[in-house]
Amino acid sequence: MTPILEVQHVRKSFGGVVANDDVSLAVPAGKIYGLIGPNGSGKTTLFNSIVGQHPVDGGSIRFAGREITTLRVPQIARLGLLRTFQQTRIYRGMTCLQNMLISVPPAGLGWRSVYLRPSAAEERKAEDLLQFVGLHAKRHLPGGDLSFGQQKLLEFAMALMSQPKMLLLDEPTAGINPTLINGLLERLRQANRDFGITLLVIEHNMRVIMQLAEYIYCLAHGELLAEGKPEEVQKDQRVLDAYLGAT
Amino acid sequence: MENLRLLFAAPSLSLQLLLDGVLIGAIFALAAYGMALVWGVMGLINVAQGELVMLGGYAAYFLYRAGIHPLLGVPVAAILLFILGWALYRVVVFRVVDKDLFISILATYGLSILLQQLANGLFGANVRTAESGFGTLVLLDGAVTISEIKLVAFAAALLAGAALIVFLKRSRMGQAIRATSQNARAARVMGIDTDRVYAWTFGLNAAICGASGALVAMTWIVHPYLGLPYTVRSFMIVILAGLGNVFGVLAAALGLGVAENFAGFVLGAEYQAAFIFGLLVVILVWRRFSLARQRRYLT
Amino acid sequence: MKLPAPRELLIPAVILAFGLLAPVLAPSYRGQMAFLWVMIVFALTWDLLGGQMGYNSFGNILFFGVGMYACVVVQRDLHLGYYAALFLGMGVGALLAVTVGALIGSGLLGLRGHYFAIGTLGIGIAAGELASGWDFVGGGGGMVPPLFPGAVGGRETFFYYLSFALAVVTFPVLRFLYAGRFGLAINAIRDDEDKAEAMGLRTTRYKTTAWCVSAFFLGLMGGVVGNLVGFIDPREVAFAGSTFGVWMVLMAILGGKGTLWGPVLGAAIFHVTKELFWTYLLGWQRVALGLLIVVIVVFFPRGILGWARERWPERFGQRVDEPASEAGR
Numbered sequence A: 001m002t003p004i005l006e007v008q009h010v011r012k013s014f015g016g017v018v019a020n021d022d023v024s025l026a027v028p029a030g031k032i033y034g035l036i037g038p039n040g041s042g043k044t045t046l047f048n049s050i051v052g053q054h055p056v057d058g059g060s061i062r063f064a065g066r067e068i069t070t071l072r073v074p075q076i077a078r079l080g081l082l083r084t085f086q087q088t089r090i091y092r093g094m095t096c097l098q099n100m101l102i103s104v105p106p107a108g109l110g111w112r113s114v115y116l117r118p119s120a121a122e123e124r125k126a127e128d129l130l131q132f133v134g135l136h137a138k139r140h141l142p143g144g145d146l147s148f149g150q151q152k153l154l155e156f157a158m159a160l161m162s163q164p165k166m167l168l169l170d171e172p173t174a175g176i177n178p179t180l181i182n183g184l185l186e187r188l189r190q191a192n193r194d195f196g197i198t199l200l201v202i203e204h205n206m207r208v209i210m211q212l213a214e215y216i217y218c219l220a221h222g223e224l225l226a227e228g229k230p231e232e233v234q235k236d237q238r239v240l241d242a243y244l245g246a247t
Numbered sequence B: 001m002e003n004l005r006l007l008f009a010a011p012s013l014s015l016q017l018l019l020d021g022v023l024i025g026a027i028f029a030l031a032a033y034g035m036a037l038v039w040g041v042m043g044l045i046n047v048a049q050g051e052l053v054m055l056g057g058y059a060a061y062f063l064y065r066a067g068i069h070p071l072l073g074v075p076v077a078a079i080l081l082f083i084l085g086w087a088l089y090r091v092v093v094f095r096v097v098d099k100d101l102f103i104s105i106l107a108t109y110g111l112s113i114l115l116q117q118l119a120n121g122l123f124g125a126n127v128r129t130a131e132s133g134f135g136t137l138v139l140l141d142g143a144v145t146i147s148e149i150k151l152v153a154f155a156a157a158l159l160a161g162a163a164l165i166v167f168l169k170r171s172r173m174g175q176a177i178r179a180t181s182q183n184a185r186a187a188r189v190m191g192i193d194t195d196r197v198y199a200w201t202f203g204l205n206a207a208i209c210g211a212s213g214a215l216v217a218m219t220w221i222v223h224p225y226l227g228l229p230y231t232v233r234s235f236m237i238v239i240l241a242g243l244g245n246v247f248g249v250l251a252a253a254l255g256l257g258v259a260e261n262f263a264g265f266v267l268g269a270e271y272q273a274a275f276i277f278g279l280l281v282v283i284l285v286w287r288r289f290s291l292a293r294q295r296r297y298l299t
Numbered sequence C: 001m002k003l004p005a006p007r008e009l010l011i012p013a014v015i016l017a018f019g020l021l022a023p024v025l026a027p028s029y030r031g032q033m034a035f036l037w038v039m040i041v042f043a044l045t046w047d048l049l050g051g052q053m054g055y056n057s058f059g060n061i062l063f064f065g066v067g068m069y070a071c072v073v074v075q076r077d078l079h080l081g082y083y084a085a086l087f088l089g090m091g092v093g094a095l096l097a098v099t100v101g102a103l104i105g106s107g108l109l110g111l112r113g114h115y116f117a118i119g120t121l122g123i124g125i126a127a128g129e130l131a132s133g134w135d136f137v138g139g140g141g142g143m144v145p146p147l148f149p150g151a152v153g154g155r156e157t158f159f160y161y162l163s164f165a166l167a168v169v170t171f172p173v174l175r176f177l178y179a180g181r182f183g184l185a186i187n188a189i190r191d192d193e194d195k196a197e198a199m200g201l202r203t204t205r206y207k208t209t210a211w212c213v214s215a216f217f218l219g220l221m222g223g224v225v226g227n228l229v230g231f232i233d234p235r236e237v238a239f240a241g242s243t244f245g246v247w248m249v250l251m252a253i254l255g256g257k258g259t260l261w262g263p264v265l266g267a268a269i270f271h272v273t274k275e276l277f278w279t280y281l282l283g284w285q286r287v288a289l290g291l292l293i294v295v296i297v298v299f300f301p302r303g304i305l306g307w308a309r310e311r312w313p314e315r316f317g318q319r320v321d322e323p324a325s326e327a328g329r
């Protein structure tokens, strides 16, 4: 199977700190893959490099058969590669429903259609997705009034609204009430299964990622330390050392 | 464009403009360094920067009228402005330090209008000078002339800047200021009273502006409306040099002084203000595009 | 299309009636009342950028001045009838303002936050300085628009209705823009532009459009005000950054930036207060203005409607649905 996302030998340093060193990975279309590693190992930096947040120092990134190494954030997003943020970013002054309505696929915001009101179909879809993540009752509240965990859910729903081909999720369960994590994981699987969205998930929590991903890459100190099926990675001594050494 | 040809015909004229530009630039550097200090430590862009310069100029002028030599007026103006800066912080600025940037810009813009119009109402719109009584140096058989006061002001500006830097490096308050600029929260945890640090920072900024204004008053003129160009100059210099880079500030300031002098000569004095404000826009837009190429923003 | 409820039409109807009848009821105040509508357009067009999009511009006055100069130049140089020249001039002014907006937009609107604010401050002043050095438009001495052909006093009435008409058109156009996806897009840019980009929004396009809409109405208004005042000074009338330019910002903030009616309310309050008390300040008006800015910004940055929205969020449609209605779905 040809990978939808292909990262080859990517390097990125900030001044003296090498955040990513010769990282290569590939994610096949339609799968859920995981990216793990101790804090500061360069996971978020890799996401930022992929989506065009900053230039990379070397290597190449391909998405859906296209070279995207030098494209910028909005262009890459319009190709159907979206990301969520570790610190969670939503439009705080707008209601949840408005947050959803402006997250329609960018192709729907053309020269003329942008001046129209959102269509009834879009409103229905927005409400359905809010229902899907359990925020329907709060749809008329400003996003900034939600709790951190709810904002994460809203951000996830916004990403779904945009119908991406692939979604990069940066620690989707961090800050979410532990009793709700299983429900969230089920929704991630549903998004993958029902909407056909390829997922690459950064996760700090080993237990969670083992349940979710079918293949896992592990970063440590900016380098790719190990990769493989969850049960393989779980047993890998280097991964265990990295985690134990870091915490 | 006639003047442009003149420049090529008479190289000594270029030398004259260059010298004048360098000498004026040191005075710009003072106000710019103050702006960088406040920006770096308090995260605030002070639009009233130029008005502090203007008030320093008036302080020197009135001291001169009272019989005090303008050079002595420089430290006195600095002290007076320190007090004013401290007071401004205690009354207004502390309320906007942690607010979003636009609030602080607008509030200090309001202060700038307030101070400018107060000066206009109290001192009148007339142009004033604090006569220093220095002569003029004639070089290269009269091809280049330098008024001694500009040389003295240049030296005094460097001295004032050096004094501020030594204060920041050596004194306890200076260390607290630098600690706060690196991480205000950590500084608070370590027991530094950041509110006091901010008051000092704003006061020191006003003082350095005051010194700069006093030098302006004795080298050129003061009037109530000279503030905004100084604010804009400081802003440009800081953008070019970055925060916390003393030599960058000095280099950018001298460069700006030279550029302004040449532009004033070539375009004519009536376009000098347009040049300053236009240059600001050009620099900003150039920075933006050069950063955008690296997928970055001016932040 | 759903028709608005009668209650929603009440306020606009009262305002329209007031606007139409005002010159008849109080003929000696036509000039001041014309400026009320000018102020409303100022505040509305500023809020489109500053309030709705989060781009706090100090340079919108640029478009006003460009429109004013273009209009009066057309009136001076094209030998047409008075009204033909005036309307053509206003049109040219608006187009030129939009062109300028589009040209500098891509550069300036890429600046964020304080860089944008100070960059626009620079461009407004630079324009005034350029105009006062340019002899074609009268240099520092400014320009005088042609004489109004009608009866004595007809000029005020005519330009009163013209500025009234402009305000009456501006408001629904902005309302229409805010109601569509465009409004959501610029709100998104205001709340988190990085997120908007990460979601693939064409932020530059929307920002430039908003800036050009603002430029269009300000350009038209420039022509009107140039003729209403009867004299163009480059720094004090056309590119009057330290009066009109700041008032725009202040009025929008006072009324509540980012709300539809806030700028209208802020402009009305500011203008009426100013007209009532200005003359008592005996030359200290601008000191008072500086003080007013500081006080409003420091103590009341949300403005009247912003405050009301915080106090009564439900009235502004922010609510949690009852579980009952939830179950009904």
Ligand SMILES: Nc1ncnc2c1ncn2[C@@H]1O[C@H](COP(=O)(O)OP(=O)(O)O)[C@@H](O)[C@H]1O
Pocket: A014, A017, A018, A019, A037, A038, A039, A040, A041, A042, A043, A044, A045, A046
């Ligand atoms: N913008 C940046 N500037 C400087 N250093 C950075 C920046 N972003 C990340 N880093 C550094 O890169 C390293 C990796 O960080 P990050 O990618 O956030 O790790 P993770 O997401 O795995 O916890 C860290 O040492 C961090 O300090």
Ligand SMILES: [Mg+2]
Pocket: A043, A044, A045, A086
């Ligand atoms: Mg991270």
